[in-house]
Amino acid sequence: MSRAALLVLADGRFPAGGHAHSGGAEPAVREGRIRDAADLAEFCRGRLHTTGLTAAALAAAAAHGHDPLALDEAADARTPSPALRTTARRLGRQLMRAARATWPDPRLDALARARPRGAHQPVVLGLTAAAAGLGPEDAAHCVAYETVSGPATAVVRLLSLDPFEATAVLARLTPELDRIARQAAAAAHGPVEALPAACAPLLDITAEAHAAWPVRLFAS
Secondary structure: OHHHHHHHHHHHOOOOOOOOOOOOOHHHHHHOOOHHHHHHHHHHHHHHHHHHHHHHHHHHHHHOOOHHHHHHHHHHHHOHHHHHHHHHHHHHHHHHHHHHHOOOHHHHHHHHHHOOOOOOOOHHHHHHHHHOOOOEEEEEEEEHHHHHHHHHHHHHHHHHOOOHHEEEEEEHHHHHHHHHHHHHHHOOOOOHHHHHOOOOHHHHHHHHHHHHOOOOOOOO
């Protein structure tokens, strides 16, 4: 496995479109639920152990070799918010473009043909990880990291939070990131229907409200 490939895939500068999304942080800031670094840490921890685990397991399962179309259906079933389903597919479509240019692979081509409007981003990421020579736990690590790094980066912009404080939040979460990645990779060895389905209802509710805002800094 190439650790360099893992760094490329997890790099926030990889052109997959994630920089335009706050992971629910924008509405949380507006509602006063994120006001400082301590609030950011709790928000990221909650996201990691719910939707983060679910997405990481989907990515790990795709990297493990499960049917990506079955995983895409499973992702739909685990995403009750229509706004978040739309976001996941848009991000998946953008990631697919970057992945096929970076690590050409027939598995990516087949999924792109089957889902021309975009598959769920974690599923695409898992296939991308496999194309890059990475394993299920690597794919899970990528998803777990972006689950918390996206909101952290967004809050720096939304609150003018000291970026050193935001980075410290991510650093303190690394043991939990590792645990989530291991848990997701272990789940990938089982059937698709048994993958984690942890959810965060407040994220679903605020995503629907955020999608209707006439003016917003982030796409989600």
